[in-house]
Amino acid sequence: MGNTMSIEIGTIVEGKVSGISKFGAFVDLPDGSTGMVHISEVSQSYVSEIKDFLSIGDTVKVKVLSLENGKIVLSIKQTQPKPDKKNRNDKNSASYKSKPRKPYKPAPPVTSPGSFEWQSSRPDSPSSFEDMMSMFKKTSEDKMSDLKRSSGESRGYSRRGNGSRK
Secondary structure (H helix, E strand, C coil), X not given: CCCCCCCCXXXXXXXXXXXXXXXXEEEECCCCCEEEEEHHHCCXXXXXXXXXXXXXXXXXXXXXXXXXXXXXXXXXXXXXXXXXXXXXXXXXXCCHHHCCCCCCCCCCCCCCHHHCCCCCCCCCCCCCHHHHHHHHHHHHHHHHHHHHHHCHHHCCCCCCCCCCCC
């Protein structure tokens, strides 16, 4: 630790990657301390896996973003030049603006409540929630009575029992 260089917010220093986690990379700094580069500060392009960009032992330039509670927050991204227009042809930094845009078409207005999938557009369909509920109850009661009639009663045994009648 013979290096007397001080680590201050805003300074750019060279460090060595000493560890990699899924959320960032740890960098040993010249003064002997260790700071962390969050995954969002690794590169100008999107980073899903830090291992695709950094390896343990790599020497990197980092900018000191903050010093809080003994933690040193670093950025590699802020030491790199911002991508300019000539680099945008690169497949990793293709600009979304280069794609032709489709003209905006507003959705057609909903003209009646009967236009929803769950409602019928027939003229005899229920028009209010109460009508729909009463229709649902009637069809449910009809189905239940049909089920009761066609279930165990006609066969002479109950599904719950052991098959013998008393």
